[in-house]
Amino acid sequence: MDRTFIICKPDAVERGLVGEILARFERRSLRITSAELRTIDRATAEQHYGEHVAKPFFEGLVEFITRGPSMLAVIEGPEDTWQVVRTMMGATNPRNAAPGTIRADLGIEFTENLIHGSDSTEAADREIALFFPEMS
Numbered sequence: 578m579d580r581t582f583i584i585c586k587p588d589a590v591e592r593g594l595v596g597e598i599l600a601r602f603e604r605r606s607l608r609i610t611s612a613e614l615r616t617i618d619r620a621t622a623e624q625h626y627g628e629h630v631a632k633p634f635f636e637g638l639v640e641f642i643t644r645g646p647s648m649l650a651v652i653e654g655p656e657d658t659w660q661v662v663r664t665m666m667g668a669t670n671p672r673n674a675a676p677g678t679i680r681a682d683l684g685i686e687f688t689e690n691l692i693h694g695s696d697s698t699e700a701a702d703r704e705i706a707l708f709f710p711e712m713s
């Protein structure tokens with residue numbers, strides 16, 4: 578099986594949308610093989626979003642992702658799971674996301690866009706190691 582990593586971000590937890598989001602993956606026949614509700618600490622957030630350190634939205638992004646609990650999960654599928662999950666998430670800016678995607682159906686804000694999903698097999702391995710070190 579092939580796995581990827583997602584974060585239902587603090588806005589999803591605050592708005593009570595974690596069940597809705599995870600249910601979409603389950604209905605697609607993807608499996609949730611690990612999950613944990615956890616408030617991400619600043620050091621982990623800065624490492625996770627390291628590629629964006631120079632961007633103007635970086636500080637706001639770190640503030641947001643650490644402000645309360647997130648639901649971290651490992652999702653398993655037959656192959657290309659990260660791609661399937663990213664397609665179901667929709668475009669980064671929910672205003673551009675296609676109807677039927679999580680970001681389009683459930684939100685409208687750019688930073689508070691409900692969900693993170695790894696953007697490659699390598700990113701999935703790296704992020705699972707960062708958030709679930711006992712699994713790698």
Ligand code: IDP
Pocket residue numbers: 629634638668669687688689690692693694696
């Ligand atoms: P992704 O989450 O679709 O992979 P990235 O470009 O990796 O998108 O950005 C990481 C996160 O940073 C986004 O999900 C969103 O929360 C936030 N973000 C990205 N670009 C912007 C922006 O231009 N303004 C505000 N927030 C942004």
Ligand code: MG
Pocket residue numbers: 696
């Ligand atoms: Mg990204």
